[in-house]
Amino acid sequence: MRATMAIIDLATPAAAAADSSADAAALRDRAARADAPLALYIHWPFCVSKCPYCDFNSHVRATVDEARWHDALLADLAHEVALLPGRRLGSIFFGGGTPSLMPPATVAALIDAATAAWAPVGDVEITLEANPSSVEAARFADIAAAGVNRVSLGLQALDDDALRFLGRAHDVTEGLGALAVAQKAFARVSFDLIYARPGQSPAHxxxxxxxxxxxxxxxxSLYQLTIEPGTRFATEAAAGRLAIPDGDDAADLFELTRARTAAAGLPAYEISNHARPGAESRHNLAYWRYRDYAGVGPGAHGRRDHLATFRRRKPENWLAAVARNGHGLESEEPLDARTRVSEALLMGLRLAEGVDVEAIAAAGGARVEEIVDLRAVASLPELIVCEGPRLRVTDAGMILLDAILPKVVR
Incomplete structure (x- = not known):
């Protein structure tokens, strides 16, 4: 936003009117958010091993007190339920870590608690992330019986050398076996691949x-390999032992990815996600469309009624907080209008559909030109376009999204 928004003289009638208009817009925004289905994220932080590219909140532990974790997750969920009464539930997402290591009874208990507290909207999408090992695949039937209807499988590559490079515990045969089991157990199946790996050619x-x-x-879900700070790959790259494709080569692979998936009927609906029409991840769309979501478990974030919520990150610290306070919250931070507008734009412009920039501006009590540099948009017609109230990044612009956003979002 322009700095002028922050220096209005509140003593003037015009300022008072602007303030009243902003308050009214905020109230309308709150009402719209309260009416939209709620998304619930539940974090299981444990993995069998830590992958060298992973910067997620995942931890390796020799043993896990499953009964204690069952009770603590239910308590953390109950805290969010008490703060979000009367909401409707649109989706549940079990992420990690490796949630397929969770006892199916714990999965079932959390689903039952959430759907009892919040009225489900139609067939609630319930996703669980899973590793494609034969051991975890053997539990898919029980996980499906617990209520999960969508699985996101971390295949990551269809090449054994690449899987070893990525530190994965499975090989291609085991991964495809798990995929076959998943397709029988769950109504909806997605899987992840990582590309732009060292030495990977367009033909490969x-x-x-x-x-x-x-x-x-x-x-x-098709992700370019990125070197994240604090990972083993970051250490390798700093020592000169790891090099990923440069920008031009990565762009070629990105364009190839979008062309190939679109031709197969799974166009990109988000920068890294591709789906048949109607099969998009409803839970992730709640993030990208900037809806409310509750976050439960270690390190989970949430957006609750214009508050940013943060859970304690380390599993042991989160457990201790739940035992002490009845929840694992570390902080709740109010989100002012400027932050909400910025987050809504930065998240929504990842989507092929773009954003309703007029609605975002109104919710923040601002004018469109105060949140978006329309002159910059007009100067980049091949990369970003404004069509009526909607602002969207073009296919050609998506590969340059990180460079475009600072130019157009005020």
Missing amino acids: WDAELARALSFGTEHL
Whole structure:
């Protein structure tokens, strides 16, 4: 936003009117958010091993007190339920870590508690992230019986050398076996692949992607390998032992990915996510469309009625907080209008559909030109376009999204 928004003289009639208008817009925004279905995220922080590219809140522990974790997660959920009465539930997402390591009884108890507290909207989408090991695949039937109807499988590659490089515990045969079991157990299946790996040519990725599309899943999450701070890959890259494709090569792979998936009927609906029409992840769309979501478990974030909520990150600290306070919250921070507008734009412009920039501006008590540099938008017609109230990044612009956003979002 322009700085002029922060220096209005509140003693003037015009300022009072602007303040009243902003208050009214905020009230309308709160009402709209309260009416929208709520998304629930539940974090299981444990993994069998830590992958070298992973900067998620995941931890390796020799043993896990499953009964204690069952009770603590239910208590943390109950705290959010008490603060969000009367809401409708649109989706549940079990993330991690490796949630397929959770006891199915704990999964079932959390689903039952959430759907009892918040009225489900239609067929609530209930997703669980899973590793494609044969041990975890053997539990898929029990997880489905617990109420999970969508699984997101971390295949990550369809090449054994690549899987070893990525530190994965499974090979291609085991991964595809788990995929076959998942397709029998769950109504909806997605899986992840990582591309732009060292030495990966367009021809190699094209063949791997064609194979991935042949399995007939409704959704694919296709991520470029990035070097995240604090990971083992970051250490390797700093020492000069790891180099990923440069920007031009990565852009070629990105364009190939979008063309291949679109031709197969799974166009990109978000910068890294591809789905058949109607099979998009409803839970993730709640994030990208900037809806309210409750976050439960270690390190979970949430957006609750214009508050940013943060849970304690380390599993042991979170457990201690739940035992002491009845919840694992570390902080709740109010989100002012400027922050909400910025977050809504930064999240929504990841989507192919773009954002209703007029609605976002109104919710923040601002004018469109105060939150978006329309002159900059007009100067980049091949990369970002304004069509009526909607602002969206073009296919050509998506690969440059990180560079475009600072130019157009005030």
